Amino acid sequence: MFENRLLLALIVVIGVPAATVAYAWLVEAVLGRIRPTVARGLRPWLWTGPVLLLLLVYLIYPTINTFIISFFNANSTEWVGLANYEFIFTNNAVLIALRNNLLWLVFLTLFTVVFGLLFAILFDRVRYESVVKSLIFLPMAISFVAAGVIWRIMYDYQPPGQDQTGTLNALVTAFGGNPVAWLIERPENNFALIAVAVWIWTGFALVVLSAALKGIPVEIIEAAKVDGANELQILLRVTLPMMGSTIAVVATTMVIYALKAFDVVYVMTNGNFGTEVMANRMYKEMFNFTHFGRASAIATVLLLAIVPIMIINIRRFRQQEQM
Amino acid sequence: MKRWLVLLLASLFAVAFAQGELRTPQEAALEAAGGEELGGSVSVLGVWGGNEQESFLEMVRPFEEATGIDVEYTGTRDLNAVLFTRVQGGNPPDLAGLPGPGQMAQFAQSGDLVDLNEVLDMEAFGNQYADTWSDLGTVDDTLAGIFIKASVKGLIWYNANVWEERGWEIPQTWDEMMALSEEIAAGGETPWCEAMESGAASGWPGTDWLEDIVLRQSGADAYDAWYQGELAWTSDEVRQAWETWGEIVGDPNMVYGGVPTILTTNFGQGGNPLFTDPPGCYMFHQASFMTDFFVESYPDLQPVEDFNFFPFPAMNEGDPTSVEIAGDLFGMFNDTPQARALVNYLVTPEAQAIWVERGGAISPNQDVPLELYPDPIAAQSADLLTSAEVVRFDASDLMPEAMNNAFWQGILEFIQNPEGLDDILSNLDRVQQDAYSDQ
């Protein structure tokens, strides 16, 4: 499409950003010329328009498509009713996956939020904040293939008595323990996988929570200090409540990512040894077994699983409006 | 030298070469393109990366030079996902490596693949390829896929120095092999290494074991019925094979490191204990491509001198020699002149000789001379392929993907708990009923 790479570079660096700003400018220029009451009704749709359009094409339409083909057979040629749902809810592998997703949901969310918060608050107090923050953030910058290599080096196993090549087992045996096959033994293996995800995603929680922490006006903290509050009191009564909505956002995001957890499981165990998760099962049904009906049914179940989370978010949305 | 003399000599050599052996790859390429410099490009999607990708690109370079066609190769280890999505989305590559015969059949039945009977010079192809290969590529009378590279499975690797030192003979039958294993185990050492880890495909090394045993224990007919879904997993033939393998893998005295080691060790590093001092084990069952991995971990090892193999032994003396093979299938999704030219080129012995000489591949084309193989081990395995009385393709690759996947998992479960064989087999039967009905 772009023969000239220099032209492409210009489009990339200048054209695209300029076009987005130009859109907003154009919208206001047009709205300024029509009757204010009409403009007021039209404005929100033009501001949200690009987002809604892209979401419609790339996410909403495929999701409706997914929902429909979840009632069809493997290659979507024959209506099978609820048979795919019946299959996934009686299939042992899927039931294990459901249980594991619950584990992921609880522990991934808990640990990323707690660690993210802890790091954000601790690092805020030291001058080398940007360095330590970068080190915690680093795993986010690693592709999941590389993450697989890293954790292979961490979890590697050699028989007892041999020199260990895995970091964790070298530590365990150095303290006189027996090497552990982290990815094989149940239930350790599920937690070993969740640990990898926590290691990656804490950087996300840290960055968002830290931005929220910095957003708390200094005056409020100072006022609390003047009132004689100590650091712990400030943390519990001022800082955390003011970060409440951001903590909720991070937790929601992590719950959703726990539900669609895939990468880590796919590279490390592919769901063997009782570590299956829903998204990995869906991937198998879709691309390996090419059973689009079952794959779609799993995707639909994932979508239904977040309805409670959406309800909580509607409530929060209304509360924020009333503030 | 005078100019005319050079020309004369050159043409003499060319004639001699053409009569005796292969043409130059450029000549083969030009002929494959119908003698025309077509230009344009052909897109190829495959699973090859690293040294394989280099070899493939080296293989098509003369083709690009001679025909002016650009070969745009994309490699991905997620071939299943990428190929299926692109075919379903209506944007398939011109040519693609196919994940396996099962998937090939699916593509062929939904009309995505071009019938290569109409594309290839079938007479030359028939002369150069054994029937096994063309049969495997045929779905309902259309030639849907061709093999351009093969490997021999079920070789037993050993450390030649150690075997010489101990004065061990190469076992000719299963019983001799087990007798030797027991002798080693009785001395307090572990005879075998086993390694099942292979990322998303973990467990497949075990499927090779079972296939080797079924093929030799119950014969080719049972083997065929088994992968076609007509022989149940709970049948005596299949159960017996699991139990036979269980004599090795289910016995902690037989295998290095015990169950966790078997399950966590990547098959590529599985043979490493053969070469430690003292050795951790003395035999390792793996395909012909294992040599790459030996040299990757121990760069100083020499083929034959340091490591060597013997073929998986027959169950009884006098049984026919059998060999299990595997290979990389290629199919054509878009019928363009450039794609036709490339397919025609890829099946020639001239093209395949390039990869063979670079190492790591066995050519399914019989016209590729054995002396081109870079080391005696590669030549031996290539020879095994042509000389065996019974040749069968990797059964798990021939099964529907869902069956194959369940097979891998069954292997892993069996290693963890050999006592649970009944449950594993009846579970595999359930998958068999479901998976084959979809096809």
Next chain:
Amino acid sequence: MKSRALSPAPSERERRGNRLLQGLRRFPLHIIIVALVLIWSTPTVGLLVSSFRPAHLVTTTGWWTAFIPPWNFSLELYEQALSAAGMGQSFINSLFITIPATVIPLMIAAFAAYAFAWMRFPGREILFVAVIGLLVVPLQTTLIPVLRIYNNLGLTGTFVGIWLAHSAYGLPLAVYLLRNFFSTLPRDMFESAALDGASPFTAFFSLALPLSVPAIASLAIFQFMWVWNDLLIALIYLGGEPSVAPMTVTIGNLTNSLGGGWQVLTAAAFISMLLPLVVFFTLQRYFVRGLLAGSVKG
């Protein structure tokens, strides 16, 4: 700055004594931070050390043995990774893909988030919650329907196609985070701006955007990182031909189909991580306190 003005000015001597005392009191804090960060970095350090070792030792010994004589270090893996065919080209391709695929979703998500936060219109609750709901859609289910649309529009294999795809996939999180951030900005500020006659365009670009720089910067980093590390979406919509392939494709092709040669991924991981980390460091200075100073009536 502001905080210091509030407390009475201490004498020079007092200040020095305080600092010493404070330093001692804060010692455990430093210990805790350093310990946590060390534990967190261990896996990465293992990878880094491995990447400087000869390939055959990576598979046969633990990375810490590199620190025991004979110190066996080598640049072999970096040489191998950097000399891979098309690495330079694919680096540029990755930039061409990633920059617009970061800018577009951030800008349009900011417009939408602003509307969700400060404009009243029917159905916005439902719409906003639907956006959150879309976070859970597994991308794999969208590939085939979208690819069919792309074929009809001729977008397959073009950079525009992949920009739009990555933008769309990044939108739910961007809208969600930004709306949350915008709604924490003080309402009276926007109301007084509107009274002064500022248009929403002005209010957005001169108030909302500058005040949300930390949020936008963090989103920019995430989106940049995801697009930079993406492999599957690029292979589907763009293809992996050398002229368009991003770095992830080139790196993925360093290992063979059986996983042989994975050691080189250790070096490749650091090479591909370099730019995202530079971006992270550069954007760090926007994570500053006190953007809202003076805007809140205490």
